Amino acid sequence: MPDPIKGITLDDGTVRYRFVIDVGKDPQTGKRKQLTVTKDTKKEAEAEYTRIRHQRSQGTYVAPSKMAVEALVDAWLVEATKDVEAATKRSYEDAMRYVRTRLGKKPVQELTEDEVDALITWMLTKARRIGGKPGTGLSVRTCELTLGRLRAVLELGIRRQVLTRNVAQYVKIPRAARKEARKKKKERKPWHEDEVRTFLTHCANTPLHAVMLLSLVGLRPAEVVGLRWMDIDLEHGTVGVEITRTLVAGKVIEKDTKSVAGDRWLPLPLVVLQALKAFHTRQLRERLKAGDGYEASGRVVVDDPGKDWRTDKLRREAYKLMASASVRKTRLYDARHACLSWMANNGVPDTVVSAWAGHSDLSFTKRTYVHPDLQSLKAGSEKLMELLG
Template identity: 70%
Template structure:
């Protein structure tokens, strides 16, 4: 530690020392800190404090790093070895942080600032994917808050701040309650609705595709399916590749997890529909001649081109409208399949494996919903018990 020197300016004597405080965690440049006090004792005390904090790893040097700079630093570190879709989700989450708090100095950031970010996101931060100026979903806000906490943890490790001001910030209870009501209102199809829809599309070109969606496959898994993943002799389907849209770019990758890579026995109705669909594609190939694109995908347009998840959704919604059934997300169709299996005696482990989940509890908690038929069965059993 440098010696304390006496300095005189404008007739006043003060005490000063200069200490090397290492590289700037954002720019990487070496820095020195100059400390000036009114008395030698104050200088000695401050020098002792800095020496102790540097020895214990708790020293925080003054910095002009902004929240935007911290976000850039964290993104560079957090996205070094992740998939494109994950990288994009991190960037999207932190875009709100930069928009609302980007110019704020990291060392001046407070819990109130983070709460202000949360309130803004819940009320008026939306720019795309809905009406501009409205609030975002609780899930989106939660993801952003989690990423901000991670960035501030990095700031602690790099010596920018002493504590994480986002650690104890929470999403307001009222917002979480309202979100729960909205999610509860978004219920999967009942068994009767599924039957009405399937009867309506039974002669449709995309009948087999709609069956795949109602078998519990994710939209990206349906779009990624190749004919080489199907064994139409034994009646099995292997889920290995997903095909989805990320920020306007088509991304093809392995399934979400090891559990997601799975082989499923095809129900007879789906096997029959897939065989018919393959024959239909062969006829379309002959009719189109050189204009046909042999993509090898199961789900293709009339000229053989592979499709994206938004293409699949639009066509599913068109058929829901013409069938005059309640419009649901394709993910809700997945929920309907897994709920029906769980509510009709299929073992939990089988339901989870069919869904491609490693966590059995997650499947039951998120995807399995009691339907009116299963509740009626429960009522009948109670009637037997109660006499």
């Protein structure tokens, strides 16, 4: 077998040693790829030739590549979004947007752990462009999502033999940032019982009483705006939660509920049923008055001309009512938390609370949605009195 290592003489008379070796297929084009290696001494060339052949036989060899981080991100997105919902796909793309901005042009084989760590620092301090003051930091959750997706991107690079190791594997969100995020989350408290009553008393005199009640009996905002009159049995007092209408990049996406458990039928409290009946009657009058100009979508939550609401409009209208009712401004999701917490803290079995929320994981409901408040803790104090005398 001829010696694969050849001596070559450069223009200045220097002798170097070179070989050409097959290193598999290009991960981007699929074409056969050969590598030319040049060393100062024949001994170095022989050692490198032996190393490459051994790693090729073991399936561990990674050929030098000029592939940029953004190219590997593109490849991962194609693979990761084949069978996911539009909202999930958009979340993946959004998570990778920060990686593209900071590291996109970087050759992926030159990416270092320090650069990934610097990406997270930048995100936590000044990466924000929308949804707040530009130039400020993003949430810890956003950083965690981006870091998790980047790890998956680099794992793909390892599988496709572009990388030897995942430099994002051991990068972590700083403890101080996590601590601050926990503090902010703790500060965001759902309404207590008195606040709910104050808000609903105020809403009872408005056209949106029924709509706000739906938001306060445990339905998600996307479920409220997706609700159709055909989903409500006004005679027997039940509501079927089957459709959601969510916003993805400003576009409304209509789809089934989040999970099998999310698709559920609920018995309506009498006050909600009565409000819905009144709301339905009012809506029928508006439809008759508008005539052909009415958009008969069949939705429960619509404008006077019958036009469907989006979740952002539902939030804006709710915030207006909170302001006029002089109650603490809270997210509609936190209003949902208030409902589920009240049920759990007042003797409703955990399985019922979880089913009402549309969750398949009971522990998730208790961990995320159930918040013991001062009123419920007082009940615990009264129980302790029985023991302590």
